[in-house]
Amino acid sequence: MTQYIVRRLAQAVAMMFLLSIVFFALVNLAPGGPLAGYGNARRIPAHEVARLKRQLGLDKPMLVQYVVWLVGNDWMKVDLDGDGVADSYGARRGVLRADFGYSFRTRQPVLKEIGQRVPNTLYLMSITLFVALAIAIPVGVISALKQYSPFDFTVTTLAFAGQALPDFWLGLILIIVFYVWLRNPSTGEPLLPSGGIYTIGAPFSIADRLAHLVLPVMAGALGWLAWYSRFLRSSMLDVIHQDYLRTARAKGVPERTVIFKHALRNALIPLITLFALDLPYIFGGAVFIEMIFSWPGMGLLYYQAALQRDYPVLMAVLVIGALFIIVSNLLADLLYAYLDPRIHYD
Amino acid sequence: MTDSPPVAPVVDLPLPLPVPAQPAPESTARVVWKRFRRHLGAQVGSLLLLILVLAVLLAPLSPYDPEKSRILDRFQPPSWQHPMGTDPLGRDLLTRILYGGRISMTVGVLVVGITLTLGVTVGAIAGYAGGILDHLLMRITDAALTLPSLLVLILLGAIMREVEVPIFERNSVLTIAVVIGLLSWMTFARLVRAAFLTLRELDFVTASRALGASPFRIVLRHILPNTIGPIIVEATLELGYAIIEESGLSFLGFGIQPPTPSWGNLLSNAQENFIRYPWLAIFPGIMIFLTIISVNYVGDGLRDAFDPYKVLQKAGEV
Numbered sequence: 001m002t003q004y005i006v007r008r009l010a011q012a013v014a015m016m017f018l019l020s021i022v023f024f025a026l027v028n029l030a031p032g033g034p035l036a037g038y039g040n041a042r043r044i045p046a047h048e049v050a051r052l053k054r055q056l057g058l059d060k061p062m063l064v065q066y067v068v069w070l071v072g073n074d075w076m077k078v079d080l081d082g083d084g085v086a087d088s089y090g091a092r093r094g095v096l097r098a099d100f101g102y103s104f105r106t107r108q109p110v111l112k113e114i115g116q117r118v119p120n121t122l123y124l125m126s127i128t129l130f131v132a133l134a135i136a137i138p139v140g141v142i143s144a145l146k147q148y149s150p151f152d153f154t155v156t157t158l159a160f161a162g163q164a165l166p167d168f169w170l171g172l173i174l175i176i177v178f179y180v181w182l183r184n185p186s187t188g189e190p191l192l193p194s195g196g197i198y199t200i201g202a203p204f205s206i207a208d209r210l211a212h213l214v215l216p217v218m219a220g221a222l223g224w225l226a227w228y229s230r231f232l233r234s235s236m237l238d239v240i241h242q243d244y245l246r247t248a249r250a251k252g253v254p255e256r257t258v259i260f261k262h263a264l265r266n267a268l269i270p271l272i273t274l275f276a277l278d279l280p281y282i283f284g285g286a287v288f289i290e291m292i293f294s295w296p297g298m299g300l301l302y303y304q305a306a307l308q309r310d311y312p313v314l315m316a317v318l319v320i321g322a323l324f325i326i327v328s329n330l331l332a333d334l335l336y337a338y339l340d341p342r343i344h345y346d
Numbered sequence: 347m348t349d350s351p352p353v354a355p356v357v358d359l360p361l362p363l364p365v366p367a368q369p370a371p372e373s374t375a376r377v378v379w380k381r382f383r384r385h386l387g388a389q390v391g392s393l394l395l396l397i398l399v400l401a402v403l404l405a406p407l408s409p410y411d412p413e414k415s416r417i418l419d420r421f422q423p424p425s426w427q428h429p430m431g432t433d434p435l436g437r438d439l440l441t442r443i444l445y446g447g448r449i450s451m452t453v454g455v456l457v458v459g460i461t462l463t464l465g466v467t468v469g470a471i472a473g474y475a476g477g478i479l480d481h482l483l484m485r486i487t488d489a490a491l492t493l494p495s496l497l498v499l500i501l502l503g504a505i506m507r508e509v510e511v512p513i514f515e516r517n518s519v520l521t522i523a524v525v526i527g528l529l530s531w532m533t534f535a536r537l538v539r540a541a542f543l544t545l546r547e548l549d550f551v552t553a554s555r556a557l558g559a560s561p562f563r564i565v566l567r568h569i570l571p572n573t574i575g576p577i578i579v580e581a582t583l584e585l586g587y588a589i590i591e592e593s594g595l596s597f598l599g600f601g602i603q604p605p606t607p608s609w610g611n612l613l614s615n616a617q618e619n620f621i622r623y624p625w626l627a628i629f630p631g632i633m634i635f636l637t638i639i640s641v642n643y644v645g646d647g648l649r650d651a652f653d654p655y656k657v658l659q660k661a662g663e664v
Contacts, residue, residue: 026502166635168597169627169635172631306504306598
């Protein structure tokens with residue numbers, strides 16, 4: 001098992017290396033290069049652009065630029081003042097030493113920008129996922145236990161529809177309903193806020209935080225709720241007709257225990273694996289939700305970076321995204337082996 | 347007359363069993379089609395999809411121009427003249443949605459074509475050839491699956507917006523289809539490879555090889571037709587994904603660029619004004635929703651129709 005994990009980790013490192021080259025090439029081969037977005041706001045004269053290029057090391061061959069991005073340039077002489085003479089040591093430490101450079105947009109270190117955004121995304125997404133699973137699991141179980149009942153029929157139909165609802169549209173509709181149409185009867189204000197994490201300028205209150213969570217969580221959770229309830233229903237149906245459940249009943253095990261301890265536990269194994277595989281996609285959806293609800297998280301950061309061609313930020317989020325996928329895949333495989341003793345890796 | 351040995355009298359011996367005339371065995375396609383027709387979801391889904399496609403094709407029958415602005419008519423709420431209202435430039439929203447549907451559906455169909463071609467080729471070569479080639483192609487597939495696809499899609503959309511190459515310029519329909527296609531062929535490749543690994547070991551393939559058939563003929567005539575079921579099902583689902591991905595990308599502003607309407611960029615344009623003029627956001631989304639749900643129902647029906655296990659289950663043999 002240890003050997004398996006070590007091998008997978010080695011593969012992961014190789015894959016990350018490969019992907020970082022792909023990302024770097026994509027970003028730098030774009031028309032206009034990384035500076036295309038730099039001067040969008042102001043007009044910069046050509047000699048200033050040339051100086052900026054020298055200062056940022058963008059006049060160097062692509063390979064050199066990649067090496068600098070990876071390991072930094074504090075070991076080589078670079079042209080910091082842009083006068084055409086490489087006379088001082090660089091200050092960049094490279095991605096391998098946790099330096100993703102500076103954002104073109106805010107001039108802040110990229111890692112600091114990301115550090116400010118990650119907690120907001122984690123906060124929103126963990127609650128979204130909790131809500132999705134907390135509803136999907138009981139609904140899926142009941143639906144399977146009462147197969148072909150009106151409840152099952154309703155749930156199956158709704159789940160099918162829920163999967164066809166684009167979350168970005170759902171977000172807009174929720175704003176129309178809960179911000180435009182429905183009003184708080186006592187104050188006449190919109191029933192729920194349409195964006196942000198909290199009311200700016202208002203003192204901290206849990207009620208205010210919760211009110212800001214409702215719409216983004218609903219918009220983000222519905223699709224996954226539909227997906228997992230459908231999945232758990234069929235996973236439960238697979239388990240429910242197996243012989244060991246009949247044996248358990250024959251031994252006089254109470255029905256509750258049969259369902260929750262014997263059936264559900266086994267039905268949850270594929271769900272947990274699937275969940276680990278889905279994690280990157282769930283977080284990917286944050287781009288839409290955070291954009292619609294002006295939620296200052298990673299998704300919004302990436303969206304803004306793409307709009308303004310903020311390449312250091314784009315590179316960093318892409319690398320983190322790929323890393324997240326690789327780790328989730330590994331986690332899914334390991335969880336599967338851990339939860340199902342029949343699975344062995346070697 | 348000589349005595350001849352007694353000969354058993356010739357009588358009409360009855361055949362072992364009186365066999366009623368047997369109908370010719372039904373072809374797989376017919377069986378699948380019959381099962382598909384009986385599937386309720388598939389019925390509803392195909393009907394709805396047919397209506398949507400017809401409506402989109404008949405878009406030029408609309409009395410309004412999809413791109414010319416009529417500023418005096420801006421922000422009209424839904425009415426008999428404008429069933430879905432008008433947009434900030436006074437254009438009839440229904441007309442724009444129908445023309446947008448042409449774009450969104452075209453992207454969907456193109457993506458299916460691209461992913462099908464790429465995925466089936468990669469999967470067939472890997473599955474049939476095996477060895478180093480298989481290993482190499484599967485590592486490439488793995489790498490592609492490790493890409494954070496939505497983020498890369500956004501990046502490529504943002505980059506391609508600035509590209510000035512004929513047919514690919516300013517995020518044309520083809521650009522968007524190619525970009526989405528390049529990020530989603532992997533499912534097909536894995537599916538086809540897995541099917542090939544099983545099929546290539548079967549006797550009829552060995553027989554065909556013994557008869558001197560070329561690998562090309564074996565793959566195209568003998569193996570590929572046997573994988574057609576799962577491929578068709580997956581292609582249907584891919585159509586749905588592709589339409590959602592196009593609308594998502596255009597919604598963010600990195601997809602199809604205005605004034606060409608697509609369902610995604612209609613929603614995107616609605617963003618500034620939908621608080622006061624909600625119909626701008628409501629109707630394009632309803633079209634996306636109806637298309638996706640009908641495509642999914644058709645896919646569901648096809649899956650059940652192609653699934654041999656399902657047939658046996660219904661016949662009570664399992």
